[in-house]
Structures are given as C-alpha cells and as structure tokens.
Amino acid sequence: MISSDTTLSPGQLLARGTARHLLTYDYNCIEEFTPERGLRVDIMALGPKGQLWVVECKSSRADFQSDQKWQGYLPFCDRFFWAVDSDFPTELLPDDTGLIIADSYGAEIIRMGPDTPLPAARRKKLLQKFARTSAQRLQALRDPMAFTLP
Template identity: 70%
Template sequence: MLHDDVRSPLAALQPGQLLARGVARHLASYGFACVEELVPSRGMRVDVMALGPKGEIWVIECKSSRADFTSDAKWQGYLEWADRFFWAVDEHFPTDLLPDESGLIIGDAYGAEIIRMPDETKLAPARRKVIIQKFAVHAARRLHALRDPEMLL
C-alpha cells in the first residue's frame, strides 16, 4: 500500500520538463546524449541540448501552450548554437503557430517522434568547440550534484 507522501517523480515536473524528458528518451534511441537547461551564453537557457553520435548539436525548445510559445522572445538567439533547431510540443499544441523552417517533435513524458527535420546549418568549428565544452561541463556538474547534493556549485 502506498502512503500519501509517496509520489511519482514525474508529479513534481512542469509540462515543459515532461516534454524534455520524452524528447531525451527518444533522442537517446538514436545515440544522442541530452542535457536540460544548458546556458550557451549569458541570458539564454535552452530547454534541451542534444549531442549526436557524429558530433552534431541540436537545440530543442519545449513549449507546453500557446502562451508559452508567444511569450518566448529569445528562441532565435539559440539558432547560432545548434546545427539544427526543433520545437517540442504535445499532441494538442497548435503546431501552425511554429515556424515552418524549424524542426518539429511531438512528445510526452514517455517518448517523442520527430515530425519535421529542419535544414542543417553547420556550426563554425570554434563555436562547436565552445558549446561541446559547455555541454561537457554542464553534464559533469549535474552528475556531481546528484552524487553530492550538498556540494556548492
């Protein structure tokens, strides 16, 4: 018998975080490693950054509602940090709002599917090196924080 204080770890997640979880699960099946809430530069924070098996870098912005999408004024700044840019939304999202040149992923907390693949815009080698290093540091710090929650970052 479950006690009232025992809850699913998913219950504490916001809708965008649930989408990010499903996106990361799906991309892992293609050999991608994903991190959430990575800061590529000051004042920016991407929902999901994915590093592919061939070194490709994808940015995925998770939108849970029309209001969430229309209030996002920073997304175009993320384009310069990725080879491909995607929106991730649930099956009820009005996808006609999303720019056609962007990728589209439909998902939920348990999985996702790439509906539209955007054109690739290769990052410059110097930019790629910077973002891969940020990715690695971000991932390592997240792992360390899990093992040592009292550590100050």
C-alpha cells in the same frame, strides 16, 4: 532523488519524453543548458559525431507566443526543434524549424529542421561547456555538498 510526474511542469514532461526519444538517435541531452550568458535552452542534445541540436519545449499557445528569445538560440546549434504535445496548434510554428511531437514518455520527430553547421570554434566551445556542465551535474548528484564547500 527522482522527481515524480506530479512535481514536473508540463514543459519538463515534454523534455523528458523528447530526451528519451533522442536517445534512439544516439543523442545525449542536457536540460536547461546555458550556451551563453542570458540564454537557456530547454534541451541541448549532443549526437555521436558532435552534432548539437537545440529543442525548445512548448506546452501551450501562450507559452510559445511569450517566447521572444528562440531565434537567439539558432547560432548555438546545428539543428533547431520545437517539442510540443499532440494538442498543440503546430500551424503556429515556423516551417523552417524542426518539429517533435512528445509526451512525458516518448516522442517522434515529425519534421527535421535545416542543417546549419556550427563554426568550428563555436562547436568546440559548446562541446567543452556541454562536457563540463554534464560532469558538474553528475558530481552534484553524487556529492551534493561538493559545491557548497569553501
């Protein structure tokens, strides 16, 4: 079942528009991805050459100021971005991170974050987890009972 705009949170709407835009760069996205136990990124995006980008969606000043974990995401991506709406006070965001202005239908990359290539072993582990998570989510959509069987 597809969620309507009224059932999605502001952050989920930003994620949807951002993921749509990243498709134009040939990046495929998983929302609410767990790169490691205790961490959950809003969007993990996989590029055509195996690049991994993390995007954190912030719907308000309070949402941003309450986020104490974002620097812990940096070791799990080649580039890090914030996705915010056009009314967000972007001066709060660190200059050395990427910036995406988004709404529920699309987005635009305003500033690229620095390219910090992942070590090969970590990239391999994350790519495998990305693939397995994607396959599991697809299977759950096609057969919701599959993961409840003994």
